[in-house]
Amino acid sequence: MSLDPATVRRIARLARIRVSEDQLAPLGAELSGILAWIEQLNEVNVDGVEPLTGAAQMALRLREDVVTDGGDADAVLGNAPDRAGAFYAVPKVVE
Amino acid sequence: MSYVIEGRTGPWEIVVGLEVHAQVISQSKLFSGAATAFGAEPNSQVSFVDAAFPGMLPVLNREAVAQAVRTGLGLNAHINMVSRFDRKNYFYADLPAGYQISQYEHPIVGAGVIEITLADGSTRQIGVTRLHLEQDAGKSLHDQHPTKSYIDLNRAGVALMEIVSEPDIRSPEEAGAYVRKLRSILRYLGTCDGNMEEGSLRADVNVSVRKHGEPYRTRCEIKNVNSVRFVMQAIEVEALRHIDIWESGGTVQQETRLFDPNRGETRSMRSKEDAHDYRYFPDPDLLPLVLDEAWVAELKAALPELPDAKFARYQQDYGLSAYDAATIIDDMFRARCFDALVARNADPKDSANAILGAFSSKLKDLGIDWPEVLSPDWAHLLEEAAAFLAAKAAGRISNASLNTLLLGMGAEPRGAALEGLIKEREQVSDTSAIEAAVDAMLAANAAKVDDYRAGNVKLFGFFVGQVMKAMAGKGNPGLVNEVLKARLG
Amino acid sequence: MFDLTLAQARDGLRKRDFSARELTDAYLGAIAALNPRLNAYLLVTEAAARAQADAADAALARGEAANLTGIPLAIEDLFCTKGVRTTAGSRILEHFVPPYESTVTANLLRDGAVFLGKANLDEFAMGSSNMTSAFGPVVNPWTRRGDNRPLVPGGSSGGSAAAVAARLALGATATDTGGSIRQPAAFCGITGIKPTYGRCSRWGIVAFASSLDQAGPIARTVEDCAIMLRSMAGFDPKDSTSADLAVPDYQAACHRSVKGLRIGVPKEYRSEGMAPEIEAMWQQGLAWLRDQGAEIVDVSLPHTKYALPAYYIVAPAEASSNLARYDGVRFSSRTDGGDLTELYENSRAAGFGAEVQRRVLIGTYVLSAGYYDAYYIRAQKIRALILKDFTDVFRTVDALVTPTAPSAAFGQGEKMDDPVTMYLNDVFTGPANMSGIPGLSVPAGLDNQGLPLGLQVLGKPFDEETVFAVGAAIERASGFTALPGIRAGAVA
Numbered sequence A: 001m002s003l004d005p006a007t008v009r010r011i012a013r014l015a016r017i018r019v020s021e022d023q024l025a026p027l028g029a030e031l032s033g034i035l036a037w038i039e040q041l042n043e044v045n046v047d048g049v050e051p052l053t054g055a056a057q058m059a060l061r062l063r064e065d066v067v068t069d070g071g072d073a074d075a076v077l078g079n080a081p082d083r084a085g086a087f088y089a090v091p092k093v094v095e
Numbered sequence B: 001m002s003y004v005i006e007g008r009t010g011p012w013e014i015v016v017g018l019e020v021h022a023q024v025i026s027q028s029k030l031f032s033g034a035a036t037a038f039g040a041e042p043n044s045q046v047s048f049v050d051a052a053f054p055g056m057l058p059v060l061n062r063e064a065v066a067q068a069v070r071t072g073l074g075l076n077a078h079i080n081m082v083s084r085f086d087r088k089n090y091f092y093a094d095l096p097a098g099y100q101i102s103q104y105e106h107p108i109v110g111a112g113v114i115e116i117t118l119a120d121g122s123t124r125q126i127g128v129t130r131l132h133l134e135q136d137a138g139k140s141l142h143d144q145h146p147t148k149s150y151i152d153l154n155r156a157g158v159a160l161m162e163i164v165s166e167p168d169i170r171s172p173e174e175a176g177a178y179v180r181k182l183r184s185i186l187r188y189l190g191t192c193d194g195n196m197e198e199g200s201l202r203a204d205v206n207v208s209v210r211k212h213g214e215p216y217r218t219r220c221e222i223k224n225v226n227s228v229r230f231v232m233q234a235i236e237v238e239a240l241r242h243i244d245i246w247e248s249g250g251t252v253q254q255e256t257r258l259f260d261p262n263r264g265e266t267r268s269m270r271s272k273e274d275a276h277d278y279r280y281f282p283d284p285d286l287l288p289l290v291l292d293e294a295w296v297a298e299l300k301a302a303l304p305e306l307p308d309a310k311f312a313r314y315q316q317d318y319g320l321s322a323y324d325a326a327t328i329i330d331d332m333f334r335a336r337c338f339d340a341l342v343a344r345n346a347d348p349k350d351s352a353n354a355i356l357g358a359f360s361s362k363l364k365d366l367g368i369d370w371p372e373v374l375s376p377d378w379a380h381l382l383e384e385a386a387a388f389l390a391a392k393a394a395g396r397i398s399n400a401s402l403n404t405l406l407l408g409m410g411a412e413p414r415g416a417a418l419e420g421l422i423k424e425r426e427q428v429s430d431t432s433a434i435e436a437a438v439d440a441m442l443a444a445n446a447a448k449v450d451d452y453r454a455g456n457v458k459l460f461g462f463f464v465g466q467v468m469k470a471m472a473g474k475g476n477p478g479l480v481n482e483v484l485k486a487r488l489g
Numbered sequence C: 001m002f003d004l005t006l007a008q009a010r011d012g013l014r015k016r017d018f019s020a021r022e023l024t025d026a027y028l029g030a031i032a033a034l035n036p037r038l039n040a041y042l043l044v045t046e047a048a049a050r051a052q053a054d055a056a057d058a059a060l061a062r063g064e065a066a067n068l069t070g071i072p073l074a075i076e077d078l079f080c081t082k083g084v085r086t087t088a089g090s091r092i093l094e095h096f097v098p099p100y101e102s103t104v105t106a107n108l109l110r111d112g113a114v115f116l117g118k119a120n121l122d123e124f125a126m127g128s129s130n131m132t133s134a135f136g137p138v139v140n141p142w143t144r145r146g147d148n149r150p151l152v153p154g155g156s157s158g159g160s161a162a163a164v165a166a167r168l169a170l171g172a173t174a175t176d177t178g179g180s181i182r183q184p185a186a187f188c189g190i191t192g193i194k195p196t197y198g199r200c201s202r203w204g205i206v207a208f209a210s211s212l213d214q215a216g217p218i219a220r221t222v223e224d225c226a227i228m229l230r231s232m233a234g235f236d237p238k239d240s241t242s243a244d245l246a247v248p249d250y251q252a253a254c255h256r257s258v259k260g261l262r263i264g265v266p267k268e269y270r271s272e273g274m275a276p277e278i279e280a281m282w283q284q285g286l287a288w289l290r291d292q293g294a295e296i297v298d299v300s301l302p303h304t305k306y307a308l309p310a311y312y313i314v315a316p317a318e319a320s321s322n323l324a325r326y327d328g329v330r331f332s333s334r335t336d337g338g339d340l341t342e343l344y345e346n347s348r349a350a351g352f353g354a355e356v357q358r359r360v361l362i363g364t365y366v367l368s369a370g371y372y373d374a375y376y377i378r379a380q381k382i383r384a385l386i387l388k389d390f391t392d393v394f395r396t397v398d399a400l401v402t403p404t405a406p407s408a409a410f411g412q413g414e415k416m417d418d419p420v421t422m423y424l425n426d427v428f429t430g431p432a433n434m435s436g437i438p439g440l441s442v443p444a445g446l447d448n449q450g451l452p453l454g455l456q457v458l459g460k461p462f463d464e465e466t467v468f469a470v471g472a473a474i475e476r477a478s479g480f481t482a483l484p485g486i487r488a489g490a491v492a
C-alpha cells in the first residue's frame, strides 16, 4: 500500500492539517512505510470474529435528566483565542 | 389522483424522502448536564463537555433514551434493544468536537410507519426507515460582524431524534401531511414540542424526479427546512429544477442545497461543497446501549392515546363526523379539553359542537388558547362548560342558551352563581304557558297567519322566532313547535 | 530524605520526623537544581505546593492523615489541573488553563497529596522516547557505564518516570495507551502499573485513544504504586467506561505470598530475536518466582504478533477523532488563515508536531471511505482475538510474566529514522491495552551497560492485587538497589 501525493493531500484536507506540496511525497512515503508494516494483519483469519470496539465489557450507564452544568459562559470562553462578548469568533463562514 | 408535473417531454413523478430532526423534550442535553431551554443568553447553557474541552466525556441522558423509545413505539416501529453511538467526523464552526455523536449503523429504533390523510380523505402509509439519537450542533451567527461569524454553543449537544422516512412520498401535499402528522404524534407523545419557528423540528428534504416506472434518479438534499409550507414549496421548485435539467439534456448533481423562501429557489450550499467522508466509527467513550425489556414495557404501558386511536374512538364511540374528529384532534390541547368535558359526563356531540363553536370563540375573546384552559388558572372554564352542557343534555336549557352561557364565561370563576345563571335561562316546558304565548303571538299576527294558511309555509320559522322572543328565549323549542303546528293545523 | 520510599515518607510524616513543608521544600529545591538538566517538569507549581504542604501539616497535626497527606507528587501534563496550565506536551495547548480538575488528580488532592508541578511527556502521549514533546526531550537520569551521552527516559510518560527516578518526586501520575507507563518505568529503573481499563477515571485526562488510555502511578517501589493507585482509582459516573467496583487494599496485596500461583510464560514473546540479556533477565525473574513457590507454566498467546500493528490502526483512528477539537477556536492556539478552513489547517499544522500529524493522518486514512473495513474493522476483529488469547490463558494461570521492553533505554536521536522502529518499543506492552488487562513493570536488574531492565506482570481484568503480589515478589528477590547517576541527594 503506497500513498500517492493526491491521497496524502486528500487525507490532510480531511484532517485539516496544512501540508505543503513538497511535503506530500515524503510524507506519503513515510505513511506508506507504516501501512506496509500494518499489512501483516492480512495474514490473520478473522472469519466470523465479532469486532471488539473497546476494552470495557459492560453496558452503557444512563444519567438522570437533571441540569447540573453550564451557566458559566466566562469559564467556557476563558481560553478562546478570539472572543467577541459572549461568543466565540471565527472568520466569516459563508453557507 | 396521482401527482405529476407535466414537462416538455411528458409527465414526471416526484420522489421525496424526509429526514426530520426533532428536538427531544428533556431538561438537560444528550450527553451533558447543561440546560436545553430556548432563548438563553449566548453560551450560558454550555458545559465543558458541550464545548469539547480536553478530557471531557459524554454520559448518556436516560430521559433522551426514553423519549426515543416512546417515539419509536408511537410510530409502531421496531425498538432495537441494543444500539450504539458512532462518531460522525467533520470540521464545522459550530461542531466543537470535530465530530457529532450519532447512531449510524445501529439506531435505537428501526422500521415503522406513519399513516397520512390527504385533502380528498384518502390515506397513505409512509414508511419510516429508522429513528436515531444524535447531538445537535451549535449556532453560527453571520450577521453580527462584517468579517466574522459568531458561535453560540447553547444548542450544541441538545438531544435530537432524526426520523428518516422511506422515499415513499410522491407529492408536496403528501410531504406536508407527513410532517404535520409526525409533528402531531410527537406532540401527543410529549417527546418534541414540534415548534418549527424555534427550530425544534427541521426537515432535510431529499428530492428526485423520474418518469413513471423508472428507477430512482439522482437526488438532492435540501437542508434544514423549517416550516411545512416551505417543505412543500421547496419540493416543488426543486422538482422543477431537476426536470428542467433533465429535459435540457443535463445531469442532476447529487448535492446539499438550501431553500430560500424569499426567492422561491434552492441553491447549492457552499459550506458543504467538500465531498464528505464522515469516517464513522463507534464512539470509544461510550458503550453499547442495551435497553431493559421491563423498562421498555413500562414506557409502552404509559404511552398516551395517539391521534389515530383518538380519531377512531371519536367516530366510533361518540358518533362524531370524521371532519369534526380530525379538527378537534389536530390540536392536542383542544382534544384534551374535549376529553376533559366528556370525562365530566358531557354529551360528546354537544361537547364537540361547543369546542368547535362557542367555547373556541370565547377563548379568542379572552386571548388564550387551549393549553391555558388545561392550566389551573383557567380550570373553571371546563367546569362551567361541563355544567352548561349537562343542563342542555337534561333539557333544561336550549342550544341557543348553551351558546349564550358559554360566551358569558370569563376570567373569574363563578362557582355557586352558576346554577342561578342556568336557572335564569331554564326552558319553559309548561304547555299552558307556551299555549298562551302562541295564542297571543297568532292573534297579534293575523295577516301573516292568513298568508301562511294560503301556502307561505316559510313563515313557520318566523312564528317560532316570535314566540321564543316573547318567552325571552326560554320556551322549550320542541314544545313551541308542537303547539304551533297544532294551532296552525 | 531523598532515599525514602513513598511508604517510608508517609510513615515519617505521620511520626512527625519531618514536616510536609520540609519534604516539599526539599523536593522543590532538588527540582530547581536538576530539572534544567532533565527537563522532567514543564511547570513547577511552587507556591501551590507549599500551600498544600502547609495544609497537610495542619491535617497531620490534627491527626487527620489521609492516604497521601503531605506526599509530593509530579502530575503528568496530560491531567487537567484546575487553574494550572495543561499542555499535553503540545504547542497547540501551550496556553490552555483548564477550568476543572481531572478526577484522578482530584482524588489525589482529596487524599492530601502535594503537587509539585506538571511533568513532561510525548506530545499527546504519542511516543516511546519523550522526543516528541513540543517543549523539548526529557533526559533519562541513567547513563551507560562510561558514556555520558543522554539517553531517553522512554515514553510517553517520560517526564513522570525521570522525575521519580531522579528523586524529584515521590511518585507521579502517568497514562498508558500502549505502554507509556511501563516502558518508561523500565527505562528509568522504577515501577509503574497500568491498571485494568476502567479502573481509573479518564475524566479530565487529555485523550489520546479513548478505548486504550488508562491512568496509573509511577513510583519507586511496587508498594508505593499500590498506595498511589488506591487513591487514584475508583468509580466515576462522569466516565461512561469507568467500572463501578470497589477499590481493594492494594498495599496489602503486595505482601501476599505467590506460593501456589500459576505464572504463565507466553512463548510468542520470545520468538522475536530477543536480546540475550533480556532473555536472561526474564529467566531470572521466573526462577525467583519459582523459588517463592509459584508454578511456572508455558502458555501461548497466538495473536501477540498482531497486537502492535492492530494497535497502530486503532490508536491513530481514535486519536484522529479525539484531536479534531484542537482547531484554534475555543482553547487551542490559533494560527490565522483567510477563511475558517485555512484557520483550522494552519492552526493544526503549526500546533501539532510531526509524530502527532503522522498519527492523525494514518487515523484519518484508515477510517476513510473504502478503507474502514480493511483496516479499522479488521483491527477490531484482531483485537477480539487478542482478548480471547488472554481470556483463554487466564483460565489456567493467575498472571503472566514477560520482559517490559525489547531493549534498555536508548540514546536521544536513536530509532528516529523510521517510525515503525520506534513503535516496536511497545511490542510487549501493547497487548494489555488492546485487551484492557492490568500490567505492571518492575525493575529486575541491570544490563551489561549498567542500564535497568524491567519485567512485566500481566493479570486478569480487575485483578491488580495478584499483579501487585507477583511484582512485589520479583522486587523482593531482585533486591534492586541501583541508582541513576543524576538524582537528588547524590554527591555531585
Ligand SMILES: [Mg+2]
Binding pocket: B019, B204
Ligand atoms: Mg440529513
Ligand SMILES: [Zn+2]
Binding pocket: B021, B134, B162
Ligand atoms: Zn442528523
